[in-house]
């Protein structure tokens with residue numbers, strides 16, 4: 001999940017940061033430590049495992065902004081500290097393509 005990526009394509013997309021699942025983005029112990037002071041606010045435990053909190057159908061760390069020149073942009077507010085699963089989803093990969101195919105009607 002590269003939604004905040006410095007790449008313009010991901011900024012315009014953000015699709016892989018959307019889901020209605022509460023257990024969508026796994027947060028490992030290392031991920032939790034990397035999130036630091038933001039971990040409690042942005043992640044939570046479901047059973048024995050931690051996940052990013054989901055709000056309004058998208059990851060709580062995702063922010064949406066309107067840019068006069070570029071339109072709507074989606075960016076990760078913890079990009080440098082995002083969970084490993086987000087780091088592993090490369091733009092243009094089969095996983096990215098699958099996200100785009102599955103969620104083209106994401107909430108917004």
Ligand code: SF4
Pocket residue numbers: 001002003004009010011013014015016017089090091092096097099100
């Ligand atoms: S679905 Fe692909 S293009 Fe869209 S934000 Fe995620 S990695 Fe980037």
Ligand code: SF4
Pocket residue numbers: 001002003004016017025052059060061062063075076077078079082083086
């Ligand atoms: S942590 Fe960032 S990159 Fe990962 S799903 Fe949330 S907003 Fe997207």
